[in-house]
Amino acid sequence: ETGVTQSPTHLIKTRGQQVTLRCSSQSGHNTVSWYQQALGQGPQFIFQYYREEENGRGNFPPRFSGLQFPNYSSELNVNALELDDSALYLCASKQGGDNSPLHFGNGTRLTVT
């Protein structure tokens, strides 16, 4: 069983640029969610995708967008990067169903300068 994998592990971008982060879900999982974790804070929910449709969104502006593909892998896109976007971005997948536990990846550390 392959776990959740995220790429890249680290990334440095300049303010105003755009970034795409990638996530491969755990085998058999059809639901993926993304979280932003700032230093010293808990993960903050960005959005969730189920079968390629967004079915939940946290308090993040539209410049945070996502995609889920038929193989259930996923992307997080952030446009017009701001310094405050510097954080660890976590992807989590699960089997569909509210009671299923989340399986997290190791995250992508994004630094915006």
Place this chain on the structure above:
Amino acid sequence: AQRVTQPEKLLSVFKGAPVELKCNYSYSGSPELFWYVQYSRQRLQLLLRHISRESIKGFTADLNKGETSFHLKKPFAQEEDSAMYYCALRAYNNNDMRFGAGTRLTVKP
């Protein structure tokens, strides 16, 4: 609005001592509550959830709706329990999982 508060950023106990990690929440409906743990150099993983009413690695947590709390307890802490612990809440029929800021537990020998 849903909110999770973990009042202690750091908690240190000696091996064999009881440990309690506090979690308070605010939510007007029926919440689902979880504890996630992150050991050193490992990914975040589910420890337990209130709906299962189970004990994992000796840890238990009881949902107290009157006090809106979901404290994590273990009667005898072990050094391998040292980790970062996050309390999380999901509202019923909602995909938004809210995490607390986390408590770093250190168990000293």
